[in-house]
Amino acid sequence: MKKNVLVIAIALILSACGAGKAIVSVENAPIVAAIDLVNVIDDRVQVDLNPGAFATSTVIFSIPKTVPGTYSSDNYGQYIQDFKALDYNGNPLPFTKIDENSWSISNGTQLNKVLYWVNDTYDTENEIDDAVFSPAGTNIAAGSNFMLNLHGFVGYFDGFKEVPYSILIKKPADLIATTTLSKEPNRKADPLWDGFVAKRYFEVIDNPIMYAKPNTETFEINGITVTLSLFSPNNVYKAADLKEKMVSMMGAQKKFLGDVDSTKEYNILLYLSDVNIPDAQGFGALEHHTSTVVVLPEAMDVGRLEQAMVDVVSHEFFHIVTPLSVHSKEIQYFDFNDPKMSEHLWMYEGTTEYFANLFQIQQGLISEKDFYERMLGKITNSKFYDDSMSFTVMSKNILEEPYEPNYANVYEKGALINMCLDIILREKSNGEKGMLWLMKELSKKYGTDIPFEDEALLPEIVSMTYPEVDVFFKEHVIGTTPIDYDAFLVKVGLVINDVEEPTGYFFDGQVPYMDVDVQNDSVVFIRENIELNSFFNDLKLKRGDIFRTINEQQINLETLRPIIGESFGWTPETVISMTIERDGEMISVSGPVGQPVKQVKKIVTLEGVTEEAVALRNAWLKN
Numbered sequence: 001m002k003k004n005v006l007v008i009a010i011a012l013i014l015s016a017c018g019a020g021k022a023i024v025s026v027e028n029a030p031i032v033a034a035i036d037l038v039n040v041i042d043d044r045v046q047v048d049l050n051p052g053a054f055a056t057s058t059v060i061f062s063i064p065k066t067v068p069g070t071y072s073s074d075n076y077g078q079y080i081q082d083f084k085a086l087d088y089n090g091n092p093l094p095f096t097k098i099d100e101n102s103w104s105i106s107n108g109t110q111l112n113k114v115l116y117w118v119n120d121t122y123d124t125e126n127e128i129d130d131a132v133f134s135p136a137g138t139n140i141a142a143g144s145n146f147m148l149n150l151h152g153f154v155g156y157f158d159g160f161k162e163v164p165y166s167i168l169i170k171k172p173a174d175l176i177a178t179t180t181l182s183k184e185p186n187r188k189a190d191p192l193w194d195g196f197v198a199k200r201y202f203e204v205i206d207n208p209i210m211y212a213k214p215n216t217e218t219f220e221i222n223g224i225t226v227t228l229s230l231f232s233p234n235n236v237y238k239a240a241d242l243k244e245k246m247v248s249m250m251g252a253q254k255k256f257l258g259d260v261d262s263t264k265e266y267n268i269l270l271y272l273s274d275v276n277i278p279d280a281q282g283f284g285a286l287e288h289h290t291s292t293v294v295v296l297p298e299a300m301d302v303g304r305l306e307q308a309m310v311d312v313v314s315h316e317f318f319h320i321v322t323p324l325s326v327h328s329k330e331i332q333y334f335d336f337n338d339p340k341m342s343e344h345l346w347m348y349e350g351t352t353e354y355f356a357n358l359f360q361i362q363q364g365l366i367s368e369k370d371f372y373e374r375m376l377g378k379i380t381n382s383k384f385y386d387d388s389m390s391f392t393v394m395s396k397n398i399l400e401e402p403y404e405p406n407y408a409n410v411y412e413k414g415a416l417i418n419m420c421l422d423i424i425l426r427e428k429s430n431g432e433k434g435m436l437w438l439m440k441e442l443s444k445k446y447g448t449d450i451p452f453e454d455e456a457l458l459p460e461i462v463s464m465t466y467p468e469v470d471v472f473f474k475e476h477v478i479g480t481t482p483i484d485y486d487a488f489l490v491k492v493g494l495v496i497n498d499v500e501e502p503t504g505y506f507f508d509g510q511v512p513y514m515d516v517d518v519q520n521d522s523v524v525f526i527r528e529n530i531e532l533n534s535f536f537n538d539l540k541l542k543r544g545d546i547f548r549t550i551n552e553q554q555i556n557l558e559t560l561r562p563i564i565g566e567s568f569g570w571t572p573e574t575v576i577s578m579t580i581e582r583d584g585e586m587i588s589v590s591g592p593v594g595q596p597v598k599q600v601k602k603i604v605t606l607e608g609v610t611e612e613a614v615a616l617r618n619a620w621l622k623n
């Protein structure tokens with residue numbers, strides 16, 4: 001309380017001198033936020049926020065509506081309950097709630113602190129339509145796990161986002177914090193209290209903290225100290241299980257990036273969610289300058305978990321290039337409650353996602369075939385979104401309809417835009433320059449503290465590169481013309497072709513060609529939403545046909561099973577006879593079963609490919 005007395009005295013002098021503006025905090029005296037993780041009541045924790053003294057009669061306190069990297073309005077204020085503003089005698093001050101995230105407090109000069117309870121997002125995600133994306137969400141599981149995405153716990157006072165914060169956390173003795181938030185330098189080690197400091201509000205939310213029982217691995221990768229902390233509710237996984245994969249993956253990323261300046265410390269906060277209880281359901285991750293929060297299901301087998309971690313963490317780590325380094329003023333001066341969006345999601349998310357795939361082929365973590373399959377997957381998926389929507393217009397308006405539902409296309413078409421630009425740059429520079437070169441050049445001009453003007457970026461890139469890049473931007477990034485991917489793939493000697501692949505008679509891998517109509521005597525019929533294999537096509541069967549008999553056996557789910565079993569022993573010459581019902585009519589068919597194949601689209605090498613195209617492809621994928 002001593003500090004506050006001093007603060008008041010100086011604030012009074014300042015107002016008396018007519019210093020005008022709402023100058024409050026004395027010389028960087030921090031806003032002190034105390035969070036109590038020990039006395040959890042009704043799945044909520046209490047936060048006590050003590051600012052300096054205010055010189056204005058009205059003080060506005062806010063919790064973010066949105067945070068960088070999520071591109072959605074999440075209204076974290078909806079999780080704040082029992083809000084109170086107290087004066088220096090501990091009496092409540094009147095306030096009004098301005099909107100879901102902001103409180104206006106009267107008699108601001110009397111304000112000592114605000115107190116409120118915070119509820120978490122993870123255990124209500126299944127009840128809410130537009131739930132907070134889990135890696136940006138919060139968890140309060142008394143005694144076992146706290147996911148402190150601090151924007152959900154700690155707010156800011158209007159006009160005072162640039163003042164320092166001191167964050168004090170009372171915590172159960174057996175839980176440890178994983179975070180890149182700086183420890184309070186003069187604080188003595190205390191098993192019950194942790195102290196952290198942040199230079200400004202942005203730093204508070206850029207450094208999430210996870211509390212859990214120790215399950216941590218730390219390793220060095222070319223000058224970066226990486227810490228992986230993992231929460232596995234049923235103790236299925238240890239951080240050590242994923243360490244080897246993370247070491248090789250991040251080592252490859254570092255090699256790919258070369259001399260790009262990066263952080264000295266990087267933390268991976270991995271929360272594995274329990275699918276059997278109400279728990280986090282938004283799987284993926286959110287980027288920060290020196291850490292990432294990853295949420296994945298604990299039920300994944302180790303192979304899938306490793307691959308998901310490679311894909312997700314590599315994407316987040318590449319965000320250190322953009323937007324964490326190269327970004328516009330909209331991001332530098334982010335308004336947490338009235339955000340202005342930048343035009344360049346094609347770069348922030350698109351380039352990042354493209355690099356997260358490209359480095360894997362360049363560094364030999366995946367094969368060329370795998371890489372082509374991923375790019376073709378993105379081409380297919382991108383068609384589920386509005387392919388004629390301007391990417392810059394979408395980006396600028398991403399919080400609004402009709403743009404918001406197209407957001408996930410930044411990971412599909414956004415990555416493909418970069419693939420095409422990469423091919424153009426390689427072609428025009430005789431294989432010398434690509435997207436990585438461009439991003440390195442941009443990060444020499446801009447960086448963490450030097451944003452660009454939003455509308456100046458594309459002309460700047462054009463001035464650094466080629467007129468063809470200008471045409472591409474105007475047609476396919478600013479413009480609304482869908483990209484003809486064949487025209488770019490042909491430059492590197494590739495083409496999208498239909499090819500035949502082996503499949504089963506009744507199943508394509510795990511996916512059955514049939515379904516059961518429970519409304520209609522549980523008859524078995526050929527599924528409507530599947531591309532049929534050669535077995536069905538050769539017998540001239542169609543989607544929706546109902547199986548009545550096979551080899552004179554009446555067909556239902558029970559009697560079909562042994563036939564499916566037998567089919568594994570069929571040779572192409574085996575003859576089958578069937579009666580099927582189509583539009584109420586019985587039709588008999590028979591013939592040899594053949595060797596079942598399906599038609600799939602693949603990116604393959606062009607016939608008669610030139611040496612030049614192969615050289616360009618090698619420059620693109622192996623340089």
Ligand SMILES: [Zn+2]
Nearest residue numbers: 315319349352
């Ligand atoms: Zn991202």
